[in-house]
Amino acid sequence: MKPRRLIPGLSLMLIGGFGFWLSWQNEAADDVWQQRRPPASYEDLLQAATRAPSNPRLWGALGLACLLDPQHLDYQESERHLRHALSLAPNDVRLWGWLGDTLAISGQVDEAERTLRQAQSLAPNHFITQWRLANALIRVGKLEEAAPYARGALRSNPTQAILMLDLGWRISNGNQSYVESLLPPGLPDVEYQYLRLLVQQQRVAAAIQRWQAVLAKQPDPERKRTTAFIQDLLAARAYEAAWQVWAALPERQAAGLVRTAIYDGGFREPVAKVPIFEWRFQQNEAGARLALDRAADVPVGGNALQIAYDSPGPAFYHARQLLALPPGAYRLTYFVRSRDLVAAAPPVVELQGVGNPKWRVRSLPPWRENQPWQRVVCEFAVPPEVGAVELVILRPSECLTPGTCPISGTVWFGGFALEVISKAR
Structure with missing residues (x-):
């Protein structure tokens, strides 16, 4: 079988x-x-x-x-x-x-x-x-x-x-x-x-x-x-x-844009989904909370960027905008305000070269603990090798390490404007 x-x-x-x-x-x-x-x-x-x-x-x-x-x-x-x-x-x-x-x-x-x-x-x-x-x-x-x-x-x-x-x-x-x-x-x-x-x-x-x-x-x-x-x-x-x-x-097209101008210097426009020449805001920064203040009463009108500091974190870049500036001399103006500001290194405004990262100009607002709106003026010259410029609101780079530059209080920025002083020859 x-x-x-x-x-x-x-x-x-x-x-x-x-x-x-x-x-x-x-x-x-x-x-x-x-x-x-x-x-x-x-x-x-x-x-x-x-x-x-x-x-x-x-x-x-x-x-x-x-x-x-x-x-x-x-x-x-x-x-x-x-x-x-x-x-x-x-x-x-x-x-x-x-x-x-x-x-x-x-x-x-x-x-x-x-x-x-x-x-x-x-x-x-x-x-x-x-x-x-x-x-x-x-x-x-x-x-x-x-x-x-x-x-x-x-x-x-x-x-x-x-x-x-x-x-x-x-x-x-x-x-x-x-x-x-x-x-x-x-x-x-x-x-x-x-x-x-x-x-x-x-x-x-x-x-x-x-x-x-x-x-x-x-x-x-x-x-x-x-x-x-x-x-x-x-x-x-x-x-x-x-x-x-x-x-x-x-x-x-309807905005009548000028190449040598800051786009939305008064923070009126909604945040772009994919920003290019618009403002780019750093979200979820350690030690800083960003908000749009529509009741800030900026002297030249518009809204203000409000930054509240509530921890000793580095809180480095806050906002930045790419500018396609030809070589020449320019005058940057903007307004700042503060409340209960205590800082070892308060925020600044920088112009940073894109084509030449070694080129940069720093504008230091005259901060006080409690300060009403104050106009800040910064004149600078863009050399031919820079190519493009980034306008940046930030805390100084020496504050990258948490705890080295404690800060608390609230600051406001608004009314950014740029004018041409002279074009490069």
Whole structure:
């Protein structure tokens, strides 16, 4: 009886083992199919393909492994396996694409182009077929032929824009007209990637013109692209251009902004969600509580920034604003007030260089324990190497260590204004 019982069990084990082997070889093929490193070695894939000679996926995986496995790089063998896979599945667009890649890498440019055109004809609207063909055509200098395929690829997958645009830029030697021909119309995210490329290539004026002509007219309800573009300009130290884009926003145009002025010096405007040239307030500072005092009765009108100190914490930066100031001489005025102020180092106002962090000007208000509103004047000159200036309300840097500069009481700041004394020659 026992031998008879073993026969069904062994049969089930053999069937299960064969099923597991088929599952493994298909999984190995699928891993390479998705362009990941194969989990099996080249020898294991070759063995699996040899055992399943009619499985085009395994032969395709083996062909691609010859490109991905650094231990077995062989373009000729990759081509041979991929052609064999195509003989088994002649309409598989992925196999045509991989074969085209192999031919291009091995220097068979004309054959690669014919192969990639075949892949594109099988899937004319698919991202990867258009991408591969456009890429191949651009690299051999067939720029005009590549443009419609590049536009189709980016229309299918806008996230790959920067790679295609960068390639077009390099091959065309920075020809803006050509790179713009690769842009599919009506895709703001692709347009933004082009602006980033222009900024990276130090074509700031061209980026601003393109922004005004195209992207500024596109809907951007949360200002994400606008904010990102301004941040790109700031990172490139194009401070004036960044200010121009910021000042051109619909909510800013009615304010009649001037580049050499402090924005919202009277603290009337609501706090910006993502501040750029607006006030930025430090929240949850140790030892300081910030509030907007609408009943402060500032002599020049407006509201006041109220700072209440209630512990010996360092309470360093309170508020700051970026100013895109050209070189020249300026006069800063503001008003301060105090109540029950006892401090080893009271707060100050500083102007700090952005392009040159060593440049700074400190304004020391004449604090008293209880002081009514008093006007403070600070004249300073911005040298050419500074680029931009940050206006900062802070406690002195020597108070960074808690307990070294105890402070208590309340202070108010308001009525910030800036005027030009003279421009740099």
